[in-house]
Amino acid sequence: MRKVIKKVALFSLPLFVACGSKEPVNEAPTVVNLVYPTQNLLCIDNSISFDWSDATDPNKDKVSYKVEIAKNRELTNIAKTQTANTSQATIILEKDVAYYWRVTAIDSKGKESEPSSVFAFYTKAEGESNIAPFTAELVKPVDESAVDGLAVTLEWKGADSNTGDTLTYDVYFGEDAIPTTIKEEGISVTSIQVTVESGKTYYWKVNTIDNAGAKSIGQVWSFKVN
Structure with a gap:
């Protein structure tokens, strides 16, 4: 009787191991450049x-x-x-x-x-000489993020396919979801510092203008102050 039980136990072991195995986790492909x-x-x-x-x-x-x-x-x-x-x-x-x-x-x-x-x-269109600049690219703060402090640096990037153009920026900033108050106008730098209050949400956008007057209207970004 003991021999029979021993054989059953030995044959059951591989089955137990097989049932305990797991499918490999499916991982995402790498990011492309x-x-x-x-x-x-x-x-x-x-x-x-x-x-x-x-x-x-x-x-x-x-x-x-x-x-x-x-x-x-x-x-x-x-x-x-x-x-x-x-x-x-x-x-x-x-x-x-x-x-x-x-x-x-x-x-x-x-x-x-x-x-x-x-x-x-x-x-490019046929015969076109001047092209509007690209819309401003956000650098910081991250859109819809929460920030600390009572002074925040707003930073962006500007670009134009007409590489010889000089770009300037109009920066709109305030508590309205569609900001209409110009904080800075016609500036050539790509960052400004603003004063904020704790617990408030602020909205801002940057319009980009080239030296021929062509303008790109920026996207509205926001952040909340802790």
Whole structure:
């Protein structure tokens, strides 16, 4: 009787080990780097060969790519979305438009990487000599973040596909969700310091103007003071 019980126990052990095994966790692919169009590029042709680095997948899954092209830096006004199986895609866009693009890698199980950085470019119209600058790019404070202190530095980046242009900025700042009060006008620097009060939420935007008078209206950003 003892021998029978011993054999049953030995045969049961491999079954117990097999039942205790786990499926490997599905990890997201790596973030890609944008190659072309480069940041703030002026594109003569509106048929553009987009290019980015290959993503790798920790689980060796097959990777595809989601290309998003928008008419605003925040990518809420999407002009075109396209899926590609390689790290290149040719896409035809409108002429005379400022675009912003990014790429997200997706594995075969649907797991997405973090989106790439966002690059801006411009498709030039026929015979056009001056082009409006790109909308200002936020540096700090992070949009909808909470900050400490009673003095906050607002910082942004400006860019123009007409590389010879000189840019100036109008900065709107206040407690209204759509800021209408100009804090600074016609400045050439890309940061200012503002005085704030604890417990309040502030809104701001930066309009960018080139030396020919062409203007880009900025996105509204906000932050709350602890």
